[in-house]
Amino acid sequence: xxxxxxxxxxxxxxxxxxxxPGVTTIIGxxxxxxxxxxxxxxxxxxxxxxxxxIDNLTPRETRIGxxxxxxxxxxxxxxxxxxxxxxxxxxxxxxxxxxGEEVRACAESVGILHLLTRTVRELSGxxxxxxxxxxxxVNRPKVLVLDEYDSHLDARTGEKIDRAIRAxxxxxxxxxxxxMDTAMSSDHLLFFDSGGVTHSGRPxxxxxxxxxxxxxxxxxxxxx
Amino acid sequence: xxxxxxxxxITRDSWSLTAAGTFDQGIHLISGDVGSGKSTLAxxxxxxxxxxGGCIVKEGISSCMLSLQFPELHITGRxxxxxxxxxxxxxxxxxxxxxxxxxxxxxxxxLSRGELKRFHLACILAKDYDLLLLDEPFSSLDCEEKARLCxxxxxxxxxxxxxxxHEQDILPRVVRVWEIYDGRxxxxxxxxxAFRHWHHLPVSxxxxxxxxxVPDNISRQDLREAACRIQG
Numbered sequence: 001x002x003x004x005x006x007x008x009x010x011x012x013x014x015x016x017x018x019x020x021p022g023v024t025t026i027i028g029x030x031x032x033x034x035x036x037x038x039x040x041x042x043x044x045x046x047x048x049x050x051x052x053x054i055d056n057l058t059p060r061e062t063r064i065g066x067x068x069x070x071x072x073x074x075x076x077x078x079x080x081x082x083x084x085x086x087x088x089x090x091x092x093x094x095x096x097x098x099x100g101e102e103v104r105a106c107a108e109s110v111g112i113l114h115l116l117t118r119t120v121r122e123l124s125g126x127x128x129x130x131x132x133x134x135x136x137x138v139n140r141p142k143v144l145v146l147d148e149y150d151s152h153l154d155a156r157t158g159e160k161i162d163r164a165i166r167a168x169x170x171x172x173x174x175x176x177x178x179x180m181d182t183a184m185s186s187d188h189l190l191f192f193d194s195g196g197v198t199h200s201g202r203p204x205x206x207x208x209x210x211x212x213x214x215x216x217x218x219x220x221x222x223x224x
Numbered sequence: 225x226x227x228x229x230x231x232x233x234i235t236r237d238s239w240s241l242t243a244a245g246t247f248d249q250g251i252h253l254i255s256g257d258v259g260s261g262k263s264t265l266a267x268x269x270x271x272x273x274x275x276x277g278g279c280i281v282k283e284g285i286s287s288c289m290l291s292l293q294f295p296e297l298h299i300t301g302r303x304x305x306x307x308x309x310x311x312x313x314x315x316x317x318x319x320x321x322x323x324x325x326x327x328x329x330x331x332x333x334x335l336s337r338g339e340l341k342r343f344h345l346a347c348i349l350a351k352d353y354d355l356l357l358l359d360e361p362f363s364s365l366d367c368e369e370k371a372r373l374c375x376x377x378x379x380x381x382x383x384x385x386x387x388x389x390h391e392q393d394i395l396p397r398v399v400r401v402w403e404i405y406d407g408r409x410x411x412x413x414x415x416x417x418a419f420r421h422w423h424h425l426p427v428s429x430x431x432x433x434x435x436x437x438v439p440d441n442i443s444r445q446d447l448r449e450a451a452c453r454i455q456g
Binding site: 027028029030031035069070072122123124125126127130148151152153154155156157178179180181213214215217218219221 | 431
């Protein structure tokens with residue numbers, strides 16, 4: 001369980017929130033605190049007050065995978081293969097041949113085997129997101145944190161990535177999306193507004209209360 | 225006012241794209257998989273990337289603007305006020321419409337992702353370009369802002385607007401649908417006829433068609449009306 005208590009950071013205020021295993025999706029307006037919350041869960045930001053405990057450990061004591069919408073801000077290496085392999089080379093004592101196998105397997109799971117010999121500079125925005133996702137997954141994170149990773153992905157690639165995320169073995173996936181049809185497939189849904197959690201529950205329980213708003217999934221419009 | 229792609233060939237290393245077709249006034253949507261070349265095609269249509277074969281002919285187009293996928297690539301001002309001035313717009317107008325009043329002296333790089341995209345689009349849409357090319361304009365915007373952008377684009381009374389986008393949930397009414405498929409830009413036609421040939425048909429439209437109701441177009445309003453026809 002991820003247990004959040006008395007959290008305070010900028011406009012973000014969460015008194016108590018529990019997140020169980022599985023895929024948790026955060027939705028809500030720009031500026032509502034979604035990215036701040038994800039950064040805290042990933043251990044990138046330390047809050048002014050409060051705690052986040054992931055199975056009783058802090059985020060910085062936990063193996064985390066992080067992907068944001070603008071992968072250029074996180075990508076370190078020029079070659080795709082080096083970028084995906086980086087966390088294994090930095091943090092784990094593994095032979096080069098095994099790293100190569102793991103990089104290929106991970107690239108295959110997100111459909112980018114054909115990009116392994118390319119440089120990051122040559123890639124499209126969506127392809128860079130896929131490289132970042134592979135770089136996050138290859139380290140087999142316990143918590144996978146994805147901040148609007150899908151805003152540069154087409155629907156079919158998004159579905160493929162969803163399957164790869166589900167199959168990754170990450171105990172917790174916490175993601176933010178502006179695609180409500182993607183959010184529908186989550187185990188748990190959080191709606192953030194003005195720095196707080198206004199809805200928490202299963203998508204099937206929350207989305208009916210958002211009918212008539214832009215947040216209602218297109219696929220559910222008028223029962224379609 | 226039209227832009228015509230005459231077997232324009234775009235190549236980059238081993239990748240290539242061939243594009244043919246005529247874009248007239250109204251909103252056009254170009255879809256395509258990740259890495260299919262949407263952004264490169266936008267650069268080509270803006271005249272910022274060369275074709276290796278064929279040509280592009282613009283008739284009656286005296287002004288053109290390309291909004292890049294990542295808005296930070298456009299920034300030249302140190303502050304929001306300077307950035308507004310660089311676009312020839314008045315900060316007081318832009319800041320009110322984007323909810324950024326009082327932040328004139330803030331660096332654009334200090335804005336959140338959604339704020340920066342909203343601000344950037346407001347600067348662009350403050351002027352009336354003959355040819356407006358928008359690369360992933362919906363990325364970073366929340367659902368309400370996406371809907372607001374659709375309304376703004378639909379209010380453009382003249383000019384050619386071309387959306388290069390993955391967006392499927394919240395879209396404006398369009399005059400024509402295009403897609404990049406198998407290395408070629410394909411004209412799928414006008415909605416609803418375009419739905420028969422469109423590989424990237426939005427899931428919600430596909431569901432409605434399966435239920436026996438074909439939406440007139442791809443906007444939320446069109447989807448609601450089609451769904452209501454099912455319900456009677």
